[in-house]
Amino acid sequence: MQLRPEGLYCPAGRFYIDPWRPVSTAVITHGHGDHARTGMGRYHTSAEGLPILQWRLGEQDYRRHEYGEAFTLGKARVSLHPAGHVLGSAQVRIEAEGQVWVVSGDYKRQPDPTCSPFEAVPCDTFITEATFGLPIYRWPAASDVARDIVSWRDHCAARGEAAILYCYALGKAQRLLAELAPFLDRPVYLHGAIAVGVDVYRQAGIALAETRRVLDAESADFAGELVLAPPSAAGSPWLRRFRKAQQGFASGWMRLRGNRRRRNMDRGFILSDHADWPDLLRTIRETGASRVIATHGDTYALVRILNETGVAAETLATQFGDEA
Amino acid sequence: MKRFAALYQELDRSTATLDKRAALVAYFRDAAPRDAAWALFLLAGGKLSGARRRIAALGELRAWAAEASHTPPWLVDASYDQVGDLAETLALLLPDPSQPSPERGLADWIEDVLSPVANRDEAERRAVIVAAWLGLPFEERLVFNKLLTGALRVGVSQRLVQQALAEMSGVPIARIAQRMLGSWTPSAAFLLSLLSTETLPSDRQQPYPFFLASPIEGDPAALGSIEDWMIEWKWDGIRAQLIRRLGEVALWSRGEERLDGRFPEVETAASALDRDCVLDGELLAWQAENRQPMPFSALQTRIQRLKPGPKWLAEAPVQMLAYDLLELDGEDLRTLPQQERRRRLEALLHAHPDPRLRLSPLVHASSWDEAADLRGVSRERGVEGFMLKRASAPYQSGRRRGDWWKWKIDPLTIDAVLIYAQAGHGRRSTLYTDYTFGLWEGDSLVPIAKAYSGLTDKEILALDRWLRAHTLERFGPVRSVEPVQVFELGFEGVNISKRHKSGVALRFPRILRWRQDKPAAEADRLDTLKALAR
Numbered sequence: 001m002q003l004r005p006e007g008l009y010c011p012a013g014r015f016y017i018d019p020w021r022p023v024s025t026a027v028i029t030h031g032h033g034d035h036a037r038t039g040m041g042r043y044h045t046s047a048e049g050l051p052i053l054q055w056r057l058g059e060q061d062y063r064r065h066e067y068g069e070a071f072t073l074g075k076a077r078v079s080l081h082p083a084g085h086v087l088g089s090a091q092v093r094i095e096a097e098g099q100v101w102v103v104s105g106d107y108k109r110q111p112d113p114t115c116s117p118f119e120a121v122p123c124d125t126f127i128t129e130a131t132f133g134l135p136i137y138r139w140p141a142a143s144d145v146a147r148d149i150v151s152w153r154d155h156c157a158a159r160g161e162a163a164i165l166y167c168y169a170l171g172k173a174q175r176l177l178a179e180l181a182p183f184l185d186r187p188v189y190l191h192g193a194i195a196v197g198v199d200v201y202r203q204a205g206i207a208l209a210e211t212r213r214v215l216d217a218e219s220a221d222f223a224g225e226l227v228l229a230p231p232s233a234a235g236s237p238w239l240r241r242f243r244k245a246q247q248g249f250a251s252g253w254m255r256l257r258g259n260r261r262r263r264n265m266d267r268g269f270i271l272s273d274h275a276d277w278p279d280l281l282r283t284i285r286e287t288g289a290s291r292v293i294a295t296h297g298d299t300y301a302l303v304r305i306l307n308e309t310g311v312a313a314e315t316l317a318t319q320f321g322d323e324a
Numbered sequence: 325m326k327r328f329a330a331l332y333q334e335l336d337r338s339t340a341t342l343d344k345r346a347a348l349v350a351y352f353r354d355a356a357p358r359d360a361a362w363a364l365f366l367l368a369g370g371k372l373s374g375a376r377r378r379i380a381a382l383g384e385l386r387a388w389a390a391e392a393s394h395t396p397p398w399l400v401d402a403s404y405d406q407v408g409d410l411a412e413t414l415a416l417l418l419p420d421p422s423q424p425s426p427e428r429g430l431a432d433w434i435e436d437v438l439s440p441v442a443n444r445d446e447a448e449r450r451a452v453i454v455a456a457w458l459g460l461p462f463e464e465r466l467v468f469n470k471l472l473t474g475a476l477r478v479g480v481s482q483r484l485v486q487q488a489l490a491e492m493s494g495v496p497i498a499r500i501a502q503r504m505l506g507s508w509t510p511s512a513a514f515l516l517s518l519l520s521t522e523t524l525p526s527d528r529q530q531p532y533p534f535f536l537a538s539p540i541e542g543d544p545a546a547l548g549s550i551e552d553w554m555i556e557w558k559w560d561g562i563r564a565q566l567i568r569r570l571g572e573v574a575l576w577s578r579g580e581e582r583l584d585g586r587f588p589e590v591e592t593a594a595s596a597l598d599r600d601c602v603l604d605g606e607l608l609a610w611q612a613e614n615r616q617p618m619p620f621s622a623l624q625t626r627i628q629r630l631k632p633g634p635k636w637l638a639e640a641p642v643q644m645l646a647y648d649l650l651e652l653d654g655e656d657l658r659t660l661p662q663q664e665r666r667r668r669l670e671a672l673l674h675a676h677p678d679p680r681l682r683l684s685p686l687v688h689a690s691s692w693d694e695a696a697d698l699r700g701v702s703r704e705r706g707v708e709g710f711m712l713k714r715a716s717a718p719y720q721s722g723r724r725r726g727d728w729w730k731w732k733i734d735p736l737t738i739d740a741v742l743i744y745a746q747a748g749h750g751r752r753s754t755l756y757t758d759y760t761f762g763l764w765e766g767d768s769l770v771p772i773a774k775a776y777s778g779l780t781d782k783e784i785l786a787l788d789r790w791l792r793a794h795t796l797e798r799f800g801p802v803r804s805v806e807p808v809q810v811f812e813l814g815f816e817g818v819n820i821s822k823r824h825k826s827g828v829a830l831r832f833p834r835i836l837r838w839r840q841d842k843p844a845a846e847a848d849r850l851d852t853l854k855a856l857a858r
Contacts, residue, residue: 135395136403136416255416256407257336258754266337301402308396 001094001101001127001293003316008103008127012096013076015044017103018320025073027080029105030089031056031170034320044071046080048116048204049088052170055200067116083107084118085273086171087201093121102287103127106320108272109279110142113178114171114206118283126289127316130297131274132252139252139276145269146179149226152248152267157224162245166231166265169194171273172250173228174201174208179271180226181209189214189222191229191238214241234263252276284311296320325460327355328363328430329467335478344480348488357512358431364518365510367485371474372434377442380453380472382410384446389414392454405801408747408754409477411469418457418465425459431510434471483722493519498721501533506582531565531576532602532650532658533721537711537728544712544731545692554662554715555687555695556647557707558730560620560817560831561608562627566644566681568594568601569654583607585630589637590644593681600653601672604719605646605684612641612679616706619858620831621819645684646673647711650719658719662727665719702733708816709733735814735832736856739839739847742809743769745791746802748776755788756803759835761813763826765850769807770826772853773815778835787838810847812837818857826850828857 002009007019015025022039029035031052036043038057045053047064054062065071067090070079075097080090085106092103102123109118149165156163167173173194180188187210190198195213202208214227222242233239234247252272253259260268275283280302284292292313294302299315306313334347348367352360366372373379380388390400395417407413428437437456441449453472460468470476483497486504490497495518503518517524540547547553563578573594575583584591587607594603609622622640629636649669650658657665666686673683687710689695695710702709709732717727740761748757758776762769779787787809794806814836821829828850 134403134406135393135399136407136413138416256754257412258408261336262755264339266339298406301399305396305399 001103001125003318008316008318010073010076010094010096010101013073013078013094015073015076015078017092018105027073027078027092028053028090029083029092029103030086032086032106032168035105044073044078044080046082046088046090048082049090051200051204052086052088055196056170067119081119081121082116084109084112084115087115087174087204087206089115091119091121093123099124101125101127102289104129104283106131106274107283108275109283110139112142112175112273114174114201114208120283120286122288124289125291125293126284126287127293127295128280128284128302129274129320130280130294130299130302132272132276133280133294133297133299133302135277135301137252137255137272137276138278139255139272140270142175142179142271145250145271146176146183149176149180149248149250149269150183152246152269153224153226156246160223160244162222162225162227162242163248164227164229164233164239164242164245165248165250165269166229166234167194167250167271169197169230172271174198174206175273176228176250176271177208177211178206181207184209184226186210186225187212189217189225189227191227191233193230193233194228281305325430325433325464325467326427327351328359329464331363332467332470332476332478333463335480341484345484345488345491348480348485349492352488352492356429356431357515358435359429361510361512361515362431362434364485364489364515365508366471366476367478367480368482368504369475370510372438372471373442373474378449379438379442380449382473384450385410385414385453385469385472388450388454389417389457392457393417393419401798401801405747405798406754408801411473411475412466415462415466415469420461421459423459424461425456433468438471489519493521495519495521498533499527501721502530503527505530505533505576531567531574532719534563534565534578534604535720535728536578536723537730538723538725540712540729540731543692544695544729547712547729550689550692550695552715554666554713555689556684556711556713557687557702557705558709558711558732559606559608559617559645559684560706560708561606561617561623561645564605564607564644565650566590566594566603566605566646568597568599570600571595586626586632587642587644588632589642589680593644593678596678597672597676597681599672600651601649602651603644603646603669603681604648604650605644607642607644609640610643616704619706619817619819621821621829643680643682645682647684648719660718661716662713662719663715699731699733732816735816735836736818737812737814737836738763738853739810739842740772740813741769741807741844741847742787742791742805742811743771743807744802744804755784756791757784757788759811761811761833762807763848763850763853770850772824772826772828772850773813773830773833775811775813775833775835778814779838783838807844810839810842810844811835812839818853820857826853828853 006016006021006023008017015027016023017027018029018035019026024041026040027044042061044063047066050064065080067080067082070077077095079093083089083091083105085108091105094101100123102121106129107118153163167176190211190213246266248267249265250269250271254268254270292306292311293316295316295318303313303315331351335344338344386400390397404413441452486497486500489500508514565576567574573591577583609618626640649665689698699710712729712731714727740763742759743762744760745756746758748755760771760774762771791805795803797804813833815833816831819829
């Protein structure tokens with residue numbers, strides 16, 4: 001694999017993984033904006049991820065592949081394997097010239113009712129994300145976080161406030177709705193940008209908590225209601241409709257108080273679709289890789305600790321973002 | 325500890341002052357008096373561990389946490405670098421207990437567990453701290469670490485705590501503030517006397533809470549007719565209250581420290597007065613034959629000396645310039661108008677002339693324009709500009725806008741290069757916001773100042789991103805960065821200093837502007853700054 005201006009390139013198969021400039025053949029790990037972009041000649045995607053790409057990129061030349069099903073690109077034998085990040089997210093396994101490479105894309109190991117669980121794929125070289133590459137990042141159980149969110153909503157209800165919870169529209173919102181479902185007694189309200197993605201997941205057969213659009217609400221008073229909105233809604237005129245509200249944010253970054261306070265959030269809920277530190281180390285161990293290349297995130301600590309424990313590791317500077 | 329940790333969490337979460345106050349009131353109502361007294365001590369900025377009473381030094385905490393969490397020390401540093409708050413970093417790195425320890429109140433933790441090991445061997449102190457860590461869930465571990473690192477930093481001002489205490493006890497906030505001044509021992513008995521509605525004998529030894537001025541923004545002419553205002557020079561010394569009651573003298577700094585013994589000149593002068601009084605004024609180092617005070621650095625040499633010998637008394641003699649009279653013959657004058665207090669102050673000091681205790685003169689101007697001209701000579705006089713005091717105003721407490729303004733002269737400026745950065749604290753943690761700047765001497769940059777303020781949030785974010793990508797070296801939490809970015813720094817003065825590598829020390833440096841238009845090579849030279857020093 002090489003890093004080219006267009007993105008991460010596989011010379012044997014003459015394709016790019018999640019390229020950020022137009023190329024003829026792209027293998028897409030998942031639908032987030034920093035990984036799936038328009039302008040590619042042909043898109044290889046997991047079957048589970050196809051509806052997401054259709055939502056985000058419209059009609060394109062898609063080739064869908066079941067997880068684990070091998071296909072040939074140039075001289076490379078390629079297959080996609082679940083990454084557990086969001087619906088349809090995939091790791092890319094590449095076998096060429098007797099070597100096996102796996103590009104993780106974004107991944108997590110925590111259970112997620114809205115997508116297939118991560119599968120460790122044995123390989124020689126593992127290209128891993130490192131978004132949360134420090135030992136301060138250790139995730140609490142998602143069900144505990146869901147319970148905290150519900151008790152926050154009840155706290156807001158007692159004060160006559162709406163509970164506005166910011167979360168990414170693809171993946172995090174749906175995971176929240178699935179995790180919250182067992183604890184909820186009434187519907188969750190959705191910002192328009194969240195509702196679209198929720199429909200895509202429902203059409204794919206994923207069970208989610210009952211929802212309503214904020215736009216469709218009969219009464220204008222959202223006191224005591226839980227409302228999901230994208231982070232871009234924070235500080236926007238859209239908020240004016242809520243007479244009194246508290247604001248929360250669901251993200252791995254909320255592990256640090258400084259991040260929450262800088263965004264002026266009343267609450268931070270620690271829920272991430274990326275691997276935490278123990279899971280990064282565990283995953284690297286499980287792949288059996290003798291060489292590890294860390295991409296986006298603060299890779300310094302991960303690379304150093306691997307080298308100190310006898311795994312050859314290095315950093316690759318990509319242009320993937322830190323959506324988490 | 326659970327209850328205190330819950331209070332901490334509520335305060336930390338809340339962005340509204342009213343909510344914070346309600347949380348404080350609820351806590352003080354609920355908590356056992358001993359716990360509440362310690363909570364008050366901590367919220368007011370009190371520290372458990374210090375140089376003289378060592379429970380755990382910061383370096384020790386890092387090392388012990390590294391060992392207890394099986395984290396290499398460099399990784400603790402890298403983590404701290406990201407979090408920007410040591411207490412939080414260590415709480416995040418340490419494992420959660422499989423079985424939390426039985427609940428123990430805040431006062432018990434401090435008095436029974438931590439205080440007994442103060443100043444003991446490292447092994448003994450470590451054993452106690454590590455055992456505590458391994459039994460506390462995250463939220464309590466965080467607060468426990470905050471006790472040890474000595475800064476709660478939870479967005480609660482002293483005044484807010486006092487408001488909460490006043491609300492729950494019915495004791496006026498001014499009295500609570502007065503009783504909290506100086507050092508006190510956190511105990512149920514202290515809390516009881518703090519919230520006592522009676523007048524206590526000890527109330528008579530306390531200074532009044534200082535009234536603080538705010539910087540004036542815009543044109544002072546907006547303050548109305550100059551006739552309604554009194555103008556004084558703004559001195560660059562130590563603000564202090566000189567108390568003489570029943571013939572006994574006490575000297576308090578605005579930092580709420582007793583300065584008794586440090587400035588015998590001033591105390592002798594106060595003893596020589598034949599009336600009890602409380603004076604508000606400025607301590608300055610001043611050679612009698614000179615027209616202007618000595619630089620602040622001269623005064624600094626005196627602050628540390630508990631009993632200065634004749635050499636120091638001759639080299640940097642100190643006097644007090646009084647500008648307000650808060651109490652005379654046991655009568656509280658604070659509600660009188662400024663000009664009436666001033667009249668009585670003048671009468672008092674004229675009756676007892678003493679070069680060590682003088683009147684801070686009024687500046688007379690018949691228009692704001694004339695005042696602006698007079699202000700122009702501030703630097704030659706060794707002052708920072710003017711104080712504007714409304715003639716009709718009472719003496720209030722704390723920083724209340726409206727009646728006392730500082731009208732400072734424009735700062736001196738210099739263009740310096742950013743050379744080091746360190747993560748900030750509180751809402752600036754996880755961001756690099758503490759900067760060190762250098763000036764050229766030959767081909768190298770010599771550090772001359774640290775500055776923390778002056779950039780917008782947007783600039784801070786942009787600079788943070790830039791310096792993460794342009795780091796040369798890491799030294800623990802500090803990064804050295806490529807010498808590229810130039811900033812215009814403002815400061816109030818430059819003093820010669822033997823303690824600084826550059827040979828000079830800036831007074832109140834802050835960032836005025838990010839000079840993205842200026843290459844580093846064109847930043848100022850150290851010689852330029854030295855030429856300004858006095």
